[in-house]
């Protein structure tokens with residue numbers, strides 16, 4: 001699995017922790033870091049989030065973990081990329097269902113909302129989930145995809 005990561009300067013320290021965790025996880029073959037790399041870089045979250053989400057849309061990354069102050073801006077940005085489904089999740093159930101119900105490829109979190117240890121736990125759990133295309137959820141996700149293609 002290739003995972004893209006990105007953060008603005010509000011989320012960069014948490015992103016660094018999560019990227020290090022991903023690099024050490026046997027389920028992850030490669031981590032693509034779209035920056036920022038330190039808090040002196042004040043590029044706005046949409047720039048970073050869109051770059052990572054576009055990598056997912058191109059198939060260069062299977063998933064992405066995006067971090068900003070709340071996770072919301074990164075989520076809104078990533079969802080603007082066709083074919084990408086992103087969610088903010090700060091609890092185990094939402095992280096699980098974001099994949100099992102919604103087939104989301106992108107998990108966003110807020111460094112001003114969640115602590116590092118819970119964030120690390122959620123990412124660990126999230127890596128283990130997969131979407132079942134034969135599930136009842138698949139038709140619901142297909143409705144979203146069909147709508148996206150109409151517009």
Ligand SMILES: O=C[C@H](O)[C@H](O)COP(=O)(O)O
Nearest residue numbers: 010068069070071072073074
């Ligand atoms: O969603 C936005 C993020 O939380 C970002 O880190 C902060 O954005 P702001 O500076 O516009 O509040």
